Amino acid sequence: MTAHANFMFMRTRILTLICLLAATPAWSRVLLRWTQPSLPPPATMVVTDLVVPWDDAALISNAHRQGYHVYAEVPAGKAAEMAGRAGNSDLAGIILNLGDSQPSQLDQELQQLRSANPSLPVLLLDPNARQPQMKGQMVIKREGVLQVTSPTAQPWVDTNLALVRLDQAFHPSQTPLYEFQWDVSDPQLQESGPAPADYALAVAEAGAFRADLVLDLNPRLQTDLAQNHPAVVAVFNQVKRYLAFASRGQKNVGKPDANVGLITDSYQKSYEPINLLARHNIPFAVLKASDLKPRSLDRFDLLVVFAAMDDPAMKALADFASKGGVVVVVDAHGPYPWQSGQPVPAGEHSVAYVTGKGRIIELQGQVIDPETFAQDIRSLLDKGQNRDELALSLWNALTVVAVSYQSPGGEKLVELVNYAEEPISVQVRIKGSFSSIRYETPERACCRPLTPTRRGAFTEFVVPSLRIAGRVHLASRKPTDHKTEVK
């Protein structure tokens, strides 16, 4: 099986299993995977949730005794064994790591764990995330062999936004929980492990996307932290700032803003195109095809359909287009009701139908070039009825992924993540009129005021120095609590 097929297989499996989960509390937090026998005091760590091997009774007991919330990680294939040892009062929860097992086996394992531990949350861990990073062209392999590849001249950002949004769509009641493997192919990293900035970026990303993360700590770092090695503790304090920053961002956050609705019924069909939309900062939401409600489409300017459609869904799409929206149907296999009109050649493998005030574009086949596809979507938005109306736009930000949220109280929140890990100045334009803009980072207390500039229906501002993570609070009135302002 190819790596790609494996990847898609895992997604299908996660989809199946997530649907079996009962509603669980939203976590939105970072959990540290711990493997070493000794532990630092929880008070020095900020994070008190540890993920430890399910069969390391001594470590579980030690961690619990020290005051940690301990989550036992069970690899697929071991659930029955663990269920037989149910009743460990030292545990705060169980995490089932999908590994490489088959879906049917996992169904059974999940049930076994939940039956044996009815009072504990049992969560599935998505192991298919990527290490967040700005990738270069060079790949350094083991044994001193180095290799360079160059798919694009633009910075290639590995982001987990698409994965998080897909998980949220397919199971909205559970906060996505993921892990990734550190890329240590560079021999320089094999001994030392990731840099503090790399840990910080991983934490920042999960926080910005409102997801849960199981974070691997390098074994040497664990040992040095447990021994309270002053230099290491000082370095880890940088990461702790990001942990604290991420935890501060979880409150009172509404839906992410979106101009594009992505309708899908599988990870396999839609992951890469969605990934590229994320990298291009095109505000999107993922909608599960079977949950499609016509009224839920009204907030979008453009829809991309990756799923087969039934008659009501086709009618909803045609209605959306007739009101001025643009619909892109990927791998179109008609017949469709709008095909009674005259087709107009669009791209190399696509045709368009004018439908009312809008149009529907049918793309023959799957998206073979997600980069070009994402740029096409951007171009369609620029030319659409609501042209130049993106909810959020960035300039000078090829290494930045940003998400804006509308809070129930009317405040707007923009989370920015810079995968280049070096300070840059980013120009931001957001839809709406805001007179108060406050900026916070992990390095500075909340908040520094930024100067808004009105441009028609938009507000523009410049984030002066975005290193890894930044959060912008926007309100239409000045905040009353001036104590939070930092001059």
Added chain:
Amino acid sequence: MRWNKPHAAVLLCASAVLASAQASPGAPQPQAPFVHKKKYVMGTVFEIVAYGESVAQASEAVDLALQEVVRLDDVMSDYKAESALSRLNHSSHSRPQRVPPDLYRVIGEALQYSRLSGGKFDVTVGPLVNLWKAAIRGGQPPSPAEEEKVRACVGYQKVELLPPDRVQFHSPCTQIDLGAIGKGYALDRAAAVLRAHGLSRALLDAGGSTLVALGTPPGQAGWLVHLRDPSNRVGPAVMLSDSSVSTSEQTPPSLLSPEQAGHIIDPGSGAPERTPFTVSVVASTGTASDALSTTLLLVGPEKGKELVQTVAGVAAVWISADGRSELASSGPQILINGNAQRPAASARTDAGGLR
């Protein structure tokens, strides 16, 4: 062109395999200390792998080389309002302007390639690029009147260098865009910094579109770089040693729209170049390979082969998505499917490569 625009100056695709100190897996040798660092600058990722006497020595030198690229971005960027180039472009065009030595030098090199290519390579083409970008965003190509107006600003002959350090524009609307040569120049300067700090084995990469090799990897004859092959059938590669390679390719066609733009504009026609080819060029410096790759994409293989023969130490390969390839060289070898081609050869191959 802006350094960091979405359709970056050169769409490159090159890949390289860098050999290490270990000549073969069965004969382990002490591995030479090396460092690998990357930096986001000029709208792309610059990377350097360098071997040194120690990691500390190599690391310090690589940091300085990357700082040199940042410094040059502050000189050559047309995106940064305070760059020397922006100041030149927005200065009064009625009198000569004094510019920093690097800007003077790179403009001088650019004008040489303009003359060499009969104007196909032209650093004053930026206003046409911007016109097409704006027009395509609006859903229609520019009108003939609009195009005519902008074309009056374009032409390398409208730029004059006045030694030792001044530049004079002979049109009130001429502007310079170094997007098709600046990254190569920056790599050359970064390589010079490495040399000055005692490093003699390094590979420097500007977003994959231009690579400059300093010396060779320990125990190897060169840095083996796999070149962009849109057909996946030709398998071009080159062994670099104190030389450079660049790749140029037009923006791929839209999947959903009939409008086709592209970031590479033919100054002659004033419109985006239509070409089925990707071209990779080997030359002695990054400045040369960067400029020549754009030039040879625009002139195509027929005239391009003749042009290659007029420049010492240059090789080029044109490859189309359907597997056609054209080869020319005035010295360096380009490997096709692992086979070395004769120097000074101009050859045409099918998808199977030369036999």
